[in-house]
Amino acid sequence: MSLSRTKLTDPKALRGYAHPLRMALLGLLRAHGPMTATQAAEQLGESVPNCSFHLRQLAKYGLAERSPGADARERPWRATALATSWDDDSDDPQVRAATDELNAAQLALYTRRAEEFLLRRADESAAWRAVTGFSDQSLYVTADELAELTRRLDEVLSEYDDRILDPSRRPADARRVSLIQLAVLSPSPTDGARPATPAPTTEAPEAPGGAR
Structure with a gap:
């Protein structure tokens, strides 16, 4: 059984995903399932309005969506797929610049994740x-x-x-x-x-x- 994937090809979508909080929010939804902006804010130490804004941006690019059948007062969000991919071999200069920006944001996320792990590895x-x-x-x-x-x-x-x-x-x-x-x-x-x-x-x- 393979994971569902969302493939980004549009430069705006690529740049839209290249944001540390959006990456963190999407990772949270994929790891823990649907959650509200309030729940996500508690997990990430961010404000609710900030998480709400960036969840809407993820939805704009097809990476997140409202979870059906949820409470109408504060409906949870869910990831539309369990993995995101993009190509690095485009000849379009706008796409190449956007993928470079996204790759840099992803590398920064990986580095931060590794540094956080090193701090607690001794335990x-x-x-x-x-x-x-x-x-x-x-x-x-x-x-x-x-x-x-x-x-x-x-x-x-x-x-x-x-x-x-x-x-x-x-x-x-x-x-x-x-x-x-x-x-x-x-x-x-x-x-x-x-x-x-x-x-x-x-x-x-x-x-x-x-x-x-």
Whole structure:
């Protein structure tokens, strides 16, 4: 079973999503299900009017909607899909600029999430400390090979989609984990960089290889 996805293609929608609070709100709806602006504000430490405004903006771009059958006094919001995607290969300069802006906002969100985790990691059990953390791996691949590798990784991770869609399928000791994938090109000598010996791979002790 695969996750439902919303694909953003319009520059306005791409820029509309590139906002830290909107990303946080959408993540909240996806993780916890429908909730009101008041409930979201309590979770995120934001004001209710601010959350209400940004939830309406998410709805404007097709990322959130009112939950049907809810109390008419304050109707909850829900995510329209469990994942958002966009392409990075457009030749349209407006789309490219918008995706760059969105990617930068997403990277900032990932960085903040990692920093928050590091602050509380010492309080986790040894079992969880042993399997969480950061690592990187240098590869020499073609663009096609990297695309195939990403597809295979996505295929493996999709085996756990049913636990997102159906909470009853989660083991009793399961916790929500974010696997963040960063595919970053190293500088090339043809780009003006001086040839150098390969940088050592850094890995956290006992951490799983490669972050996604």
